[in-house]
Amino acid sequence: MNIPALLLKNHLRRYRQLLSKGWPLAAVLALVLFIAGAARTLVANRELLSAYLPPIYTGVLLLFAGRRLLFLRYPPFFFSWPGLYFFLTTPVNHRLVLAGKILLSYIPLFFLSLGWSLLAGQAPTGLPGGTGFFFCLAAMANLSWLLYNAAAGRIFLRKALIFLGITALLLLKTPAFVWALIAAGSFRRALASLDQINWAKYERHCRLAYLSRKYLLAGDWGGLETLTYEYAREEPPATSFLATRVYVTGYKAFLYAQILLMSRYPFPAWVVFLGQYAFSVFLMGKGEFLPFFGGSLLLSFGFAGLFFFPVQKLGQKMAQGLFPAGGFPAFLTGALILPAAVAWVFLAAVFLLVPVGFNPVWAVAASFFPAAGLSYLTVVRGMFQPGFSGWFVTGVFLCALLFSCIHRALWGEALGVLLLFIPYVLLSGRRMKEIYERV
Amino acid sequence: MGILEVRGLAKSFAAVHALKGVSFTVRSGAVVGLIGPNGAGKTTLLKCILGLVRYERGEILLNGRPLAGRKEMAAQISYIPEQPVYYEELTVEENLSLYAMLSGIPRREFAEKKAMLVDCLALAEHLPKLPDQLSKGNKQKLMIAMAFLKSFQLLLADEPFSGLDPVMIRRLKDLFLAVKEEKKTVLLSTHLLDLAQTICDEYIFLDHGALLAAGNREEILRAADAFGEEEGSLEAAYLRLLARGEGL
Numbered sequence: 205m206n207i208p209a210l211l212l213k214n215h216l217r218r219y220r221q222l223l224s225k226g227w228p229l230a231a232v233l234a235l236v237l238f239i240a241g242a243a244r245t246l247v248a249n250r251e252l253l254s255a256y257l258p259p260i261y262t263g264v265l266l267l268f269a270g271r272r273l274l275f276l277r278y279p280p281f282f283f284s285w286p287g288l289y290f291f292l293t294t295p296v297n298h299r300l301v302l303a304g305k306i307l308l309s310y311i312p313l314f315f316l317s318l319g320w321s322l323l324a325g326q327a328p329t330g331l332p333g334g335t336g337f338f339f340c341l342a343a344m345a346n347l348s349w350l351l352y353n354a355a356a357g358r359i360f361l362r363k364a365l366i367f368l369g370i371t372a373l374l375l376l377k378t379p380a381f382v383w384a385l386i387a388a389g390s391f392r393r394a395l396a397s398l399d400q401i402n403w404a405k406y407e408r409h410c411r412l413a414y415l416s417r418k419y420l421l422a423g424d425w426g427g428l429e430t431l432t433y434e435y436a437r438e439e440p441p442a443t444s445f446l447a448t449r450v451y452v453t454g455y456k457a458f459l460y461a462q463i464l465l466m467s468r469y470p471f472p473a474w475v476v477f478l479g480q481y482a483f484s485v486f487l488m489g490k491g492e493f494l495p496f497f498g499g500s501l502l503l504s505f506g507f508a509g510l511f512f513f514p515v516q517k518l519g520q521k522m523a524q525g526l527f528p529a530g531g532f533p534a535f536l537t538g539a540l541i542l543p544a545a546v547a548w549v550f551l552a553a554v555f556l557l558v559p560v561g562f563n564p565v566w567a568v569a570a571s572f573f574p575a576a577g578l579s580y581l582t583v584v585r586g587m588f589q590p591g592f593s594g595w596f597v598t599g600v601f602l603c604a605l606l607f608s609c610i611h612r613a614l615w616g617e618a619l620g621v622l623l624l625f626i627p628y629v630l631l632s633g634r635r636m637k638e639i640y641e642r643v
Numbered sequence: 644m645g646i647l648e649v650r651g652l653a654k655s656f657a658a659v660h661a662l663k664g665v666s667f668t669v670r671s672g673a674v675v676g677l678i679g680p681n682g683a684g685k686t687t688l689l690k691c692i693l694g695l696v697r698y699e700r701g702e703i704l705l706n707g708r709p710l711a712g713r714k715e716m717a718a719q720i721s722y723i724p725e726q727p728v729y730y731e732e733l734t735v736e737e738n739l740s741l742y743a744m745l746s747g748i749p750r751r752e753f754a755e756k757k758a759m760l761v762d763c764l765a766l767a768e769h770l771p772k773l774p775d776q777l778s779k780g781n782k783q784k785l786m787i788a789m790a791f792l793k794s795f796q797l798l799l800a801d802e803p804f805s806g807l808d809p810v811m812i813r814r815l816k817d818l819f820l821a822v823k824e825e826k827k828t829v830l831l832s833t834h835l836l837d838l839a840q841t842i843c844d845e846y847i848f849l850d851h852g853a854l855l856a857a858g859n860r861e862e863i864l865r866a867a868d869a870f871g872e873e874e875g876s877l878e879a880a881y882l883r884l885l886a887r888g889e890g891l
Binding site: 213 | 690693694695696697712713714715717718721722724728729730731732733737740741742744745746747793
């Protein structure tokens with residue numbers, strides 16, 4: 205077997221485990237279809253397209269440039285960790301391999317440019333086509349690689365100057381050939397500076413990327429947390445999304461652990477939850493106080509139940525000595541994202557289904573009191589304490605109701621809900637911390 | 644002239660001085676022990692030689708001249724890393740094949756070397772297994788086999804005995820001695836002085852990034868003023884050097 209065949213074999217075997225699960229692929233497919241559907245509607249409207257494309261074009265490229273050149277602390281492409289070891293310790297043609305690696309990293313940029321090309325072709329905007337877009341992205345990727353390996357001295361100044369230069373070129377609507385020249389020049393420079401690469405830093409980041417993906421595919425939350433601990437010691441964790449990549453460490457590790465644990469729920473559990481949800485909506489849709497009250501109570505219980513298990517599992521892990529590396533903030537952030545996302549989706553449907561005109565004061569009362577009551581039981585009464593994730597969920601539920609009231613009711617009533625909501629959130633935060641520390 | 648010359652090598656990680664102007668020469672065809680406690684700077688030094696860590700000051704010469712580039716380095720130096728690194732989804736045999744192909748070893752030579760190493764390191768039954776199914780010691784043996792597959796002038800071994808049982812330690816020592824007979828050089832990083840004494844011709848003692856002493860046994864004893872102590876024990880000299888180093 206030759207070298208490419210062995211490397212391909214390694215890749216295929218690596219992703220075999222993920223492919224066998226099926227559900228992530230189904231989710232990705234559903235997302236792609238949804239986006240394609242939404243994009244189709246947008247593309248059909250030429251006037252809208254002509255109006256929105258120019259700011260989107262500049263905005264996306266500026267965001268890309270800012271992230272790549274100013275904030276991102278990681279390289280634009282990676283070797284796998286073993287790949288890097290084999291690359292560095294064998295007398296291969298290093299320049300050729302590096303060139304191949306850089307060119308392969310352009311593949312996503314190519315597809316982005318293809319998408320842009322198709323979009324820009326639908327309406328007259330006067331913007332550069334797919335070729336210009338591609339070379340612009342490639343130039344930024346190359347420059348970010350050069351900056352990644354640059355010596356530390358005056359690095360912020362160099363980053364800022366390059367970013368300003370790129371911004372000026374973008375605003376001046378630079379033609380495609382200029383971007384092509386910059387991309388080619390920076391590519392050549394990247395290859396020429398092979399011996400200036402900061403291998404120690406690069407190896408550390410390749411290892412992080414490799415191991416976090418490995419643990420993710422293996423569903424190894426403990427491994428992810430260990431990795432977070434290890435890297436938090438070497439470099440402070442990035443707080444901004446602009447500076448991070450998709451590494452599943454810190455709060456993302458807990459978020460992933462939640463998804464993983466919930467994906468293992470038996471099918472009947474989902475049927476029960478969806479049934480509960482449908483029945484809640486049915487009750488709330490009656491437009492009367494008592495059914496609305498009962499429906500919101502049922503819905504609160506449904507959400508709390510759904511997110512009960514991951515937090516209970518975390519409690520068990522923590523009792524065994526495994527604490528989330530990021531501490532309480534990472535735990536809280538990781539624990540909030542998924543319930544928030546799920547609650548928003550389901551509540552959006554509730555607000556669509558429940559008839560408009562229902563007295564918002566009753567809606568607030570009927571939703572707040574079951575949610576607060578459940579939270580009270582969760583925190584104060586021992587029997588509900590392990591499921592304190594319900595505390596977050598009900599908070600999110602209230603937040604969603606607040607926005608609903610702003611939308612549907614008078615500002616005075618919305619303010620009323622806000623006044624109820626602020627102490628609720630503050631007390632929740634304190635209470636959650638107490639519970640976290642007690643576990 | 645030594646095969647490897649290190650002159651005034653200095654490297655810092657933030658406020659930590661990992662190497663403080665280290666200088667020494669490694670004689671060709673010797674097994675040299677790089678000895679020091681944990682955190683002495685041994686791995687950093689090896690990575691500087693491999694070109695994996697940028698150093699602030701100093702010079703590293705191989706055969707009297709700086710390494711021209713990564714390819715030349717990879718062609719002349721072989722490396723046993725402290726932590727096993729391998730393709731997890733390829734079997735032990737596939738990992739060895741891939742490494743050999745990337746190293747440009749002809750098929751026949753690979754077959755011969757593989758047979759010898761597999762026999763010596765008792766890897767035969769593990770060849771069809773994935774590395775993650777192996778014990779720590781067997782993973783280490785895979786790394787040793789990969790390092791010995793390649794032709795090299797200088798072998799850098801970072802804690803190569805880690806996880807090996809006594810039989811395998813014996814066999815690995817035999818491999819190092821065979822390398823020495825071929826007039827090749829081994830720079831062996833370890834904190835196990837007892838083990839190093841059974842195989843090394845020369846020693847480089849490091850602590851807190853500083854060179855404590857370098858040379859053969861007599862030179863080390865002289866440097867430590869340890870003649871006559873416990874029959875001129877290298878261990879006593881090492882401890883004395885370490886104690887002296889505290890005041891550095």
